[in-house]
Amino acid sequence: MDPNIKCIGRILLVLYAVVAVGKALQCITCDNAKSHEECDKRGRVVTCNKNEEMCAIEERKVNQGPEKLIFKHCKQPLACSNNERQNPRPAWWPTQCNSRAVNSVCRCCCSGDLCNQGANTCFNRVANVCLPPRTNPRNGKVTCSDGNKIGSSCSFTCDAGHVMSGSKTSECGQDGTWSSPTPSCGPITCPRLSAGNKRIDDCSNGNHVGSVCRFTCEAG
Structure with missing residues (x-):
C-alpha cells in the first residue's frame, strides 16, 4: 500500500477520534463532598465513556441534621432509570429517598454537558414537583x-x-421547573397633578388609583 495513503488513513482515524471525544458528554465528578458548591469547586470535569450518556447526582444524608454527602459522576441511562425508580420505594421509613430519615439516599440524572453542576432540578422531577411552590405575589393572588x-x-x-x-x-413542567417566575403587582398611578392657580391641600393616597385630592383656590 502506498505510504501516503496509509498516512492519510492514520490522520483520518485521529481526526475521527478527536471528533468522537468532542461529542462525548461531559459531567462534574466528585465523591464525599459536603455540599454541591464544594463538589463543583473541588471536583473534576470529565469526558464520559461512549455508553455513559447521563450525568448523575447522589445525595446521602449522614445524620439527623442537615448534613449530607454529595456524589457526582457519569452514568449509563439504564442505570440512571433504575436508580431513580428506587427513590420512592421503601427501604427504610418511609422511603429510600427521604430528607427526614437518617441514611436517606436520593439519586437523579440529567442529560447535557455539565448538567449536574449545582443542586440541579432533576430532584424536583424525581419528586414530581416544582420547587419552590408558587405563593401569592405582594398585592396579588395565585391559584394552582x-x-x-x-x-x-x-x-x-x-x-x-x-x-x-x-x-x-x-406551569410546572416535566423537568421539575416552572415555566415562568412569579409576576409582581405594582400600584397603578396617575400623572401628578399641577396645581395651576389652585393649591393642592392633600391627597388621600398620593397619585395612586383611588386617591382623592382636595383643592383650594388662592385669594382673589
Whole structure:
C-alpha cells in the first residue's frame, strides 16, 4: 500500500477520534463532598465513556441534621432509570429517598454537558414537583390546579388598583421547573397633578388609583 495513503488513513482515524471525544458528554465528578458548591469547586470535569450518556447526582444524608454527602459522576441511562425508580420505594421509613430519615439516599440524572453542576432540578422531577411552590405575589393572588405537582398550572391576579408585570401563568413542567417566575403587582398611578392657580391641600393616597385630592383656590 502506498505510504501516503496509509498516512492519510492514520490522520483520518485521529481526526475521527478527536471528533468522537468532542461529542462525548461531559459531567462534574466528585465523591464525599459536603455540599454541591464544594463538589463543583473541588471536583473534576470529565469526558464520559461512549455508553455513559447521563450525568448523575447522589445525595446521602449522614445524620439527623442537615448534613449530607454529595456524589457526582457519569452514568449509563439504564442505570440512571433504575436508580431513580428506587427513590420512592421503601427501604427504610418511609422511603429510600427521604430528607427526614437518617441514611436517606436520593439519586437523579440529567442529560447535557455539565448538567449536574449545582443542586440541579432533576430532584424536583424525581419528586414530581416544582420547587419552590408558587405563593401569592405582594398585592396579588395565585391559584394552582394541582399545587406544585408536575402538570399543575398556576394563574396570577393582582388586587384592584394594581397592574401585573410578568407572565399571568406558570406551569410546572416535566423537568421539575416552572415555566415562568412569579409576576409582581405594582400600584397603578396617575400623572401628578399641577396645581395651576389652585393649591393642592392633600391627597388621600398620593397619585395612586383611588386617591382623592382636595383643592383650594388662592385669594382673589
